[in-house]
Amino acid sequence: MNDKYLEWQTVSKTRETNSAFTYKFEPVSNTQKFDTSVGQFVMLGSELTRPSKSGEQVREFVQRAYSIASSPLRENIEITIKDEKPYGYINPTSGLADGFAAYFLEQIKIGDIVRIRPDTRKDHFMSKIAEGREKDIAYWSGSNGAESARSLIQYLEDIKDTEYKLILFYSNPSLYINREINVIYYKWLLEKADKLNNFKVVFTFTRDEDVIKSNHPRIFYRRGRFFSNIDGTIEKTLSKYHGNTEQCFNPICGSSAFINGTVKLPDGRIEKKHGIMQHLINIENIKPEKIDKEQFYLQITG
Numbered sequence: 001m002n003d004k005y006l007e008w009q010t011v012s013k014t015r016e017t018n019s020a021f022t023y024k025f026e027p028v029s030n031t032q033k034f035d036t037s038v039g040q041f042v043m044l045g046s047e048l049t050r051p052s053k054s055g056e057q058v059r060e061f062v063q064r065a066y067s068i069a070s071s072p073l074r075e076n077i078e079i080t081i082k083d084e085k086p087y088g089y090i091n092p093t094s095g096l097a098d099g100f101a102a103y104f105l106e107q108i109k110i111g112d113i114v115r116i117r118p119d120t121r122k123d124h125f126m127s128k129i130a131e132g133r134e135k136d137i138a139y140w141s142g143s144n145g146a147e148s149a150r151s152l153i154q155y156l157e158d159i160k161d162t163e164y165k166l167i168l169f170y171s172n173p174s175l176y177i178n179r180e181i182n183v184i185y186y187k188w189l190l191e192k193a194d195k196l197n198n199f200k201v202v203f204t205f206t207r208d209e210d211v212i213k214s215n216h217p218r219i220f221y222r223r224g225r226f227f228s229n230i231d232g233t234i235e236k237t238l239s240k241y242h243g244n245t246e247q248c249f250n251p252i253c254g255s256s257a258f259i260n261g262t263v264k265l266p267d268g269r270i271e272k273k274h275g276i277m278q279h280l281i282n283i284e285n286i287k288p289e290k291i292d293k294e295q296f297y298l299q300i301t302g
Helices: 101-107 147-159 186-195 237-241 256-260 276-282
Strands: 006-017 020-027 041-051 057-067 077-082 113-118 136-141 165-172 199-205 219-223 250-253 262-264 270-272 291-294
Touching (some): 041 101, 057 113, 147 186, 250 276, 276 291
Parallel strands (some): 136 250, 250 291
Antiparallel strands (some): 006 113, 020 077, 041 113
16 A cells, blocks of 8 residues: 555535535646546545544544446545434544534535545455456446445446456435435436446336336336345346356446345344355356456445
8 A cells, every 4th residue: 555645636626416516636746646447435534523532622633435437447535425314423442523514515625635545455345347357347336335446437438448347236215305316426327328338237226115217228227125025036137137147257346245245133133144145156156266356445234
């Protein structure tokens, strides 16, 4: 890991949902640039003011890992930030407001300088794609894991390599909350699926009783969880929507519950059920070398 922080300037802020925004950053000079690839992340840091347990406002440097949400072939970097904890929540252990996003969203303005520390690993979860070794891709995303998929879609637009094929399996609780779309990149994904012949998207909603019907050949909607029919029987989701299960590479990004079924029970005990990884192996008979995962989000409640 590179421990050097670089200075980048905030140039735009775009609303994705009521609680998520995509920021665009540009280097303050050529010396602050760095190379990246599809699937990598950065440590994003800034001086933020947060309340303490005593009520005093404390200003300090705070950082958090974020997947890059833009193509590595583009000049600027885009990062999508979702408000993950209530503003003003105080961690009883540290005595400080335990959060990054709420304070970043409130305090960082267009023109402000942030600090970015790039990830220099060569073996990240989409390294095989970045190196061109895997071109038939089924990307599995939880509601908080679509940033790298966005980067990949932009990358496919940039390289125009017809050998690459991507199907995005994207799980969210609901399409709408209070009549507002609550799926990050939703309209953008529809536009890309309509434009790119080598890209499909499968939306599934775990809490919605009714879902949209689609007549588009590359846009699909379904209810419930992947690999489970509405009646509780097993569904071969990958086979159903992709077909060529032996050849495709399966990167997975999301919470521990989404990836490997790890959940935290009300009494604090940890229970491991079945996530996307186990379903791919046990239901679809996918070889482990055709699966990789990214798991920045350490919360285990999904």
